[in-house]
Amino acid sequence: MALEILVTLLLAGANTQVALVGPDVPFTVRIVDDQDLVPAAGRGRMRIEANRIWSRYGVELQWSSPSSRDARPAQMTVLLQGTRDGGPLGRVERVGDLLRRQIVVSDGALTALLHGAGVYGDDPLWVELYARMFGRVVSHELGHLLLNSAAHSPMGLMRALFACRDVKSVSDDRFSLTDGDVERLRVMIRTSGTWAMNDPRR
Numbered sequence: 414m415a416l417e418i419l420v421t422l423l424l425a426g427a428n429t430q431v432a433l434v435g436p437d438v439p440f441t442v443r444i445v446d447d448q449d450l451v452p453a454a455g456r457g458r459m460r461i462e463a464n465r466i467w468s469r470y471g472v473e474l475q476w477s478s479p480s481s482r483d484a485r486p487a488q489m490t491v492l493l494q495g496t497r498d499g500g501p502l503g504r505v506e507r508v509g510d511l512l513r514r515q516i517v518v519s520d521g522a523l524t525a526l527l528h529g530a531g532v533y534g535d536d537p538l539w540v541e542l543y544a545r546m547f548g549r550v551v552s553h554e555l556g557h558l559l560l561n562s563a564a565h566s567p568m569g570l571m572r573a574l575f576a577c578r579d580v581k582s583v584s585d586d587r588f589s590l591t592d593g594d595v596e597r598l599r600v601m602i603r604t605s606g607t608w609a610m611n612d613p614r615r
Contacts, residue, residue, distance in 0.1 A: 439473035440602045442555065443487040447479050448495030450520045455544030462548030463555070466570065466588050470598055472559065491558060493551060495520060502526065502575060503550040505557045512563065516554040518547060530580035542580055549575070549588055556594070561601055566591045 499521040506513040565573040
């Protein structure tokens with residue numbers, strides 16, 4: 414089903430104009446939100462957090478549903494899904510040496526992280542903190558796609574592990590790109606035609 418959605422999105426966007434990226438034009442990523450893990454009351458909070466993290470680097474996120482016929486131009490389209498299975502907080506699907514433009518976030522792992530921080534479902538802040546961490550996990554996985562790399566950085570947004578203290582953290586440093594990541598992102602945006610690894614048809 415996920416592959417069918419990706420192919421449909423690719424074909425639907427085949428005749429849309431691709432926006433130019435420059436100093437005054439952000440690199441646009443369309444995220445097709447096909448997950449039902451984040452409660453409706455927290456969905457806006459999740460999106461705000463992801464937008465906040467990436468906007469400082471000139472990346473604009475556009476959110477839509479699988480049924481949306483949004484034809485706004487975007488340089489990349491990513492499918493966002495959730496799973497109630499265990500496993501890592503999030504992942505980008507790999508097909509051989511390729512990265513598929515599909516992000517999967519684990520409810521089980523995210524819930525365990527919040528529990529480790531002392532936040533449970535009956536906490537008044539549960540929806541807020543769950544949604545914010547969900548947005549941070551999405552931002553990390555999107556980083557793998559935008560940087561065209563499965564590698565991790567020693568610190569910041571692209572570090573390998575998120576800790577319990579990240580649940581309540583308001584520190585931008587913990588969710589920022591390193592200088593090396595920023596430089597790689599600039600190169601990737603300048604040469605955006607080189608995203609061969611991220612072919613959504615694969």
